[in-house]
Amino acid sequence: MTSSSSQKRSLSIADTGKLKVLVVDPNAYMRGIVADALRRLNIGELSTTSSTDEANDICLSFRPNIVITDWEAGRVSGLEFTRSIRRSEKNIPRDIPVILLASTVAHDQLMAARQAGINEFLLKPVSVRALKSRIEEIVIRPRKFIDSRHYIGPCRRRKIDVDFEGPWRRLTDEPPIQEEDNDNPVQLDKLRAIVGQLSGFALRNSEDPREIVRGLYRLLTHYSGEIDQIGDKTVSEVWRSAQRYIEGVGMTPHYDPKVILRHFEAVAAVTEIAVGDVMQRQALVKDLNRLVTKKIHSIASNVRGVARG
Template identity: 35%
Template structure:
């Protein structure tokens, strides 16, 4: 069976997200703000935040969100207990909880098999692993909106159906093993290039919404470039891989993402965007893009070191 595994932003238009109300629960204000900025940049219409589960319940009294993102570890009431109180309202009336079936996405720094099982038993729908990228946040919204799970109410479990055959971790197309190699390569390359373009655009919108680069977006940019390099390497898109590697090398030379010049990151973004927009057969243009990129980066490094 063919199954859609394309990046969420390629499927969900801003108009699809404009009416969404999303509650973000995290005691770390920087993380909470960053997730909110990612959601707004993706087109989500309303975002509310809370610093722990009890404050989240206070918001639920007056506000009925369509989706909840919650951190696992929080003081006062953590994400697991918040999830349990929401799901419990399906069998024991709770005037605080307007919708016991609301999709809940767990934010966590680890995802062991044991952690997954614990969270699933509590009634969590999906997971976002920290540190995250725009694509990882948006893709979870896609899952709960386009592939809703049946809600189960039983004596031993309350929550979304825990059975799932596949996890969406790859953003390319599903292929049949008997397809010719050249056809599979063409489909993969096209889909992967579209995915790269979507994630870079999402990143640019987040940066713009925050008024420019800061510590968090610099670190996020580094992670996105790691993913871009990996995707490009998988489908043998050598030039996009080289640009991604160039940015990662630059960050390493500078001593980390936080020391990077935002202008240099923009140069790399523009180079990838240009390469994705032109036919791969246009070797002359691609060569010029790579040459200009190399010259610009080396110049910036020399200026920085001289200063």
């Protein structure tokens, strides 16, 4: 299959029907969400467990094609579980694709996950669309598996620099294939790290939601310059919509984390929509703007009602 045709392909029922996926997550609710998303993708066989210890036993008979593990996967973290797989310490092939789940992630954590040998990273809450895109990368656009002294896992260079004129970095490297791809993996990693940090802050427990609102406003403002530097106009529009919502909440007690998380999910969704698909991108932004307008009007009505009372 050529590079261009693999870029255009998407998962088919024939693809997913052949897959056997193991989900490792100590949270029963989250296991259920991931399992439901996989069923909606028509995954052939599915097994779930609450710990990496149980996962090792399950793999003796189940023999999955893909492992999806939470960062906090029990006594042994999902990160260490991945390392042990790559070192052939488990009853699992060392080259099996691994998708790592996490609620939040900082840049250094993301780098550690890549060094451990994960194939794909996925922030919670998990959507069917996001999960499908990660599985497509594994099934349709698999990266070469590297087995070297200092690293074992999928090649960490997701994209090929067609303008690179220097020597190949590894003896096993193949000549680059010309492909149309404007994604910048470094920028995407930075974006995911920022969204991960803010998602965690948005879900913090606090007796006074105004503390969260103040913190979110500071973070959204602080990162707005970096978001604009990424150069994706739609991402910037989503970011401005999130700022507008927080400004609309202000010092009222009506902060709804679902609204801000909807924006962060939208940021992730935008990165998976082609830049040229203007209609789909703008539809997403319009939906968010309508949601924010509705919420702000509702907050204003509540405030007026309290004032009259």
